[in-house]
Amino acid sequence: MIELALIGIGTGNPDHLTAQAVQAINGADLILLPRKGSTKSDLVDLRRAICEQVLTRPVRIVEFDMPVRETGGDYARAVDDWHNAIAAAWRAEITMHLPVGGRLAMLVWGDPSLYDSTLRIAEKLKVGGVAMQVRVVPGITSIQLLTAAHAIPLNPLAGAVTITTGRILRAHGWPAGADTIVVMLDSGCAFEVLESVGITIWWGAYLGMAHEALEQGALADAGPRIAVRRAELRVRHGWIMDVYLMRREQNNGA
Incomplete structure (x- = not known):
């Protein structure tokens, strides 16, 4: 039996770990850390730094190469194939390092329940015959860090x-009936497809990290600034994690 702990770690700042997360990391027999290529090497470095800071006992830490998702073609099929490849990579590491079972920990950016597929991949292992009990340790999300960094409420008044x-935003535009939207997993600047009048944006990248970057303002003014800054940061660091909140003008005092 594999006891899998999916541990939310926020954006990699050890100060954002909950006491429950620290306990779960220390309770593991094995911690698997995914490598996502040389341009994102500091992501695995952040996970290692977290382990070094919070571990109070020896725990085996193993890195593995993260499969790469194919681009183009059918998106849903490409993602499913990618998840199958990740599950196969997990299975290989489990077979090698926990052949008779044990406690496995995976450090998940943000929270495992919010736009993260780790739970779905774990389910593929269970369906594939791996005896597994999954435990989720919630973490701070990028949305919480974004609203805290800008000192704004997430929702409009009673909204x-x-x-x-x-x-989805690029394909379908502003969601019907929505006053406030949060956009995640944006590989570009999808807000550029919107008619900017009456929209305010709050944007953040590398939230909670030393090189945190923030922008806010009317979309017509802040949007171009964000696009330029985002491109510069991506070149500088080789990767970018960002999220943004947009709100339309309200007539109810929100």
């Missing part, structure tokens, strides 16, 4: 929030 992705 709702729609959480979506850059791909």
Whole structure:
């Protein structure tokens, strides 16, 4: 039996770990850290730094190469194939390092329940015959870090929030009936497809990290600034993690 702990670690700042997360990391027999290529080497370095800071006992830490998702073609099929490849990589590491079972920990950016597929990949292992008990340790999300960094409420007064992705926003535009939206997993600047009048944006990249970057303002003014800054940061660091909230003008005092 594999006891898998999926541990939310926020954006990699050890100060954002919960006490429960620290306990789960120390309770592991094995911690698997994915490598995502040389341009994103500091992501695995951040995970290693977290382990070094919070571990109070020896725990085996193993890195593995993360499969790369194919681009183009059918998106859903490409993602499913990618998840199958990741599950196969997990299975190989489990077979090698926990052949008789044990406690496995995976450090998940943000929270495992929010636009993260680790839970789905774990389910593929269970369906594939791996005896596994999954435990989720919640973490701070990029949305929480974004609203905290800008000192703003997530929702308008008595209003709702729609959480979506850059791909969906680019394909379908502003969600019908929404006053406030949060956009995650935006590989570009999907807000550029919108009519900017009456929209305010709050944007953040590398939230909680030393090189955190923030922008806010009317979309017509802040949008071009964000596009330029985002491109510069991506070149400088080789990768970027960002999220943004947009709100339309309200007539109810929100």
